[in-house]
Amino acid sequence: MPRAAQTDGRPPPRQRPEGVPRAVSVDFERVELAGLSRHFGRRRAVSNISLAIRRGDIVGLLGPNGAGKSTLIGMLATLIAPTSGTIRYDAASADQMGADLRRQIGLLAHELHLYTELSAQQNLEFFARLYGLAPDAVVAPALARAGLSDRAPDMVSGFSRGMRQRLALERTLLHQPRLVLLDEPFTGLDDQAVTLVSSRLRDLAAGGAIVVLATHDLDLADGLVTRVAVMSGGRLVGDEGGTAGVRERYRALVQQAKGGGGVH
Amino acid sequence: MAVFIRTALLVLKKDFAIEMKTGEILYTTLFFAVSCVLIFSFAFVREGQPIEGASAGILWISVLFAGSLALGRTFERERYGETIKALLLAPAPRAAIYVGKLLGIVLLLVAAELLLVPMVAFLFQEPLFERPLLLGALMLLGTIGFASAGTLFAAMLLRSRARTVLLPILLYPITVPVMIAGVLGTRALLEAPPAEAMAGFWTWFLVFYDVVFVTLSLWTFEPLMTE
Numbered sequence: 475m476p477r478a479a480q481t482d483g484r485p486p487p488r489q490r491p492e493g494v495p496r497a498v499s500v501d502f503e504r505v506e507l508a509g510l511s512r513h514f515g516r517r518r519a520v521s522n523i524s525l526a527i528r529r530g531d532i533v534g535l536l537g538p539n540g541a542g543k544s545t546l547i548g549m550l551a552t553l554i555a556p557t558s559g560t561i562r563y564d565a566a567s568a569d570q571m572g573a574d575l576r577r578q579i580g581l582l583a584h585e586l587h588l589y590t591e592l593s594a595q596q597n598l599e600f601f602a603r604l605y606g607l608a609p610d611a612v613v614a615p616a617l618a619r620a621g622l623s624d625r626a627p628d629m630v631s632g633f634s635r636g637m638r639q640r641l642a643l644e645r646t647l648l649h650q651p652r653l654v655l656l657d658e659p660f661t662g663l664d665d666q667a668v669t670l671v672s673s674r675l676r677d678l679a680a681g682g683a684i685v686v687l688a689t690h691d692l693d694l695a696d697g698l699v700t701r702v703a704v705m706s707g708g709r710l711v712g713d714e715g716g717t718a719g720v721r722e723r724y725r726a727l728v729q730q731a732k733g734g735g736g737v738h
Numbered sequence: 739m740a741v742f743i744r745t746a747l748l749v750l751k752k753d754f755a756i757e758m759k760t761g762e763i764l765y766t767t768l769f770f771a772v773s774c775v776l777i778f779s780f781a782f783v784r785e786g787q788p789i790e791g792a793s794a795g796i797l798w799i800s801v802l803f804a805g806s807l808a809l810g811r812t813f814e815r816e817r818y819g820e821t822i823k824a825l826l827l828a829p830a831p832r833a834a835i836y837v838g839k840l841l842g843i844v845l846l847l848v849a850a851e852l853l854l855v856p857m858v859a860f861l862f863q864e865p866l867f868e869r870p871l872l873l874g875a876l877m878l879l880g881t882i883g884f885a886s887a888g889t890l891f892a893a894m895l896l897r898s899r900a901r902t903v904l905l906p907i908l909l910y911p912i913t914v915p916v917m918i919a920g921v922l923g924t925r926a927l928l929e930a931p932p933a934e935a936m937a938g939f940w941t942w943f944l945v946f947y948d949v950v951f952v953t954l955s956l957w958t959f960e961p962l963m964t965e
Contacts (some may be wrong), residue, residue, distance in 0.1 A: 573828075573831055574829055575829075589819070590819060592755060592756060603748050604828045605829060
């Protein structure tokens with residue numbers, strides 16, 4: 475997989491292609507979570523998580539169902555407010571950066587955020603305009619990357635889960651966000667599509683994006699993620715670098731956490 | 739400000755595009771509104787003579803009932819596929835989403851009123867068109883007042899399982915002033931001769947209500963939509 479030339483161990487700043495304007499210069503190189511917690515009533519969905527993520531990272535947020543991965547992704551996306559703790563995008567908080575911060579965030583959640591009553595083309599055109607992009611410049615290439623150029627005028631309601639997933643990924647990446655948040659992005663994809671998506675994520679990270687990938691599929695995360703962050707019971711029970719041996723490291727971290735009483 | 743307006747118009751345009759394909763909200767709302775007026779006409783018109791003073795109330799009840807039906811559906815659309823989250827992630831003030839939805843509901847209800855006003859005038863033999871500008875102002879302001887509160891509540895209840903029950907329970911008490919102002923203002927216009935001063939008073943009352951509720955909604959939309 476080709477990677478961009480690296481400086482100080484990190485990918486260089488991204489070059490924005492023509493036709494993809496950036497209206498404001500709000501950007502960041504690093505996201506830092508400090509003592510982050512979120513409670514829903516008496517339930518602690520996320521508890522006291524501290525983590526720093528830099529550009530070029532593909533962080534595999536691993537853990538069983540109910541571990542708090544989606545809540546953490548929601549907080550990073552500014553959709554869920556923390557009960558306590560802070561998230562800093564470089565030195566600034568989400569409140570300080572305001573709406574312009576969201577120009578740098580792309581979220582692909584389990585629900586795909588697509589209008590099924592509209593065509594693939596109409597969906598991408600709508601989201602392109604929402605981000606202040608010129609649809610003529612970005613929609614056709616995005617449809618081609620999703621392998622849906624010939625289905626562009628078709629309603630999304632007629633698409634398979636895999637086709638919707640590919641379209642949703644392109645919708646997420648349409649505005650070239652710095653922080654790419656993916657919650658189970660491989661759901662419904664066939665082997666070929668998994669390979670394409672994995673390759674796309676590596677390219678994004680090589681281009682300077684910060685990728686956070688929540689999944690409980692360890693086989694798919696293996697060889698893709700550059701860091702493994704294991705969550706259980708709302709807590710971060712392990713955080714390690716390295717791309718290989720995800721399954722073994724996951725087991726070791728969980729065992730270690732169980733030994734220390736970190737898994738609930 | 740340009741981003742705010744652009745986002746609001748985009749949301750409106752997107753809802754319009756979906757409505758053009760499905761017709762789901764437009765047809766159900768219009769059908770429900772027309773049904774309401776017809777049912778009231780069966781109940782309150784005896785031997786060709788309508789009960790005196792009932793038409794203003796029937797007009798406003800039909801508009802408000804149809805409005806609450808449309809409000810529920812317009813946000814239900816954003817719940818399916820959780821597209822509301824994608825809207826909330828847009829790099830624009832989140833209140834712009836509220837304004838886009840509000841404009842859509844107002845336009846839909848105005849379309850319903852264009853059908854209902856002549857229908858009520860005909861069935862209840864009322865001179866509704868003697869002061870068209872004042873009646874238009876009353877209807878528009880009342881619609882904005884009802885839709886501004888309704889849009890906020892519908893958005894707020896998006897994550898609630900009991901949203902279809904809770905929406906009317908929360909909405910109707912809050913919009914009682916709109917109902918009173920609309921009915922009394924319209925009734926004043928139906929007097930012979932039309933009581934313009936009284937209609938004007940209720941028109942200004944609705945202006946006040948609209949300013950308060952739109953301001954409040956713009957201020958509270960973002961914190962209410964953040965989990």
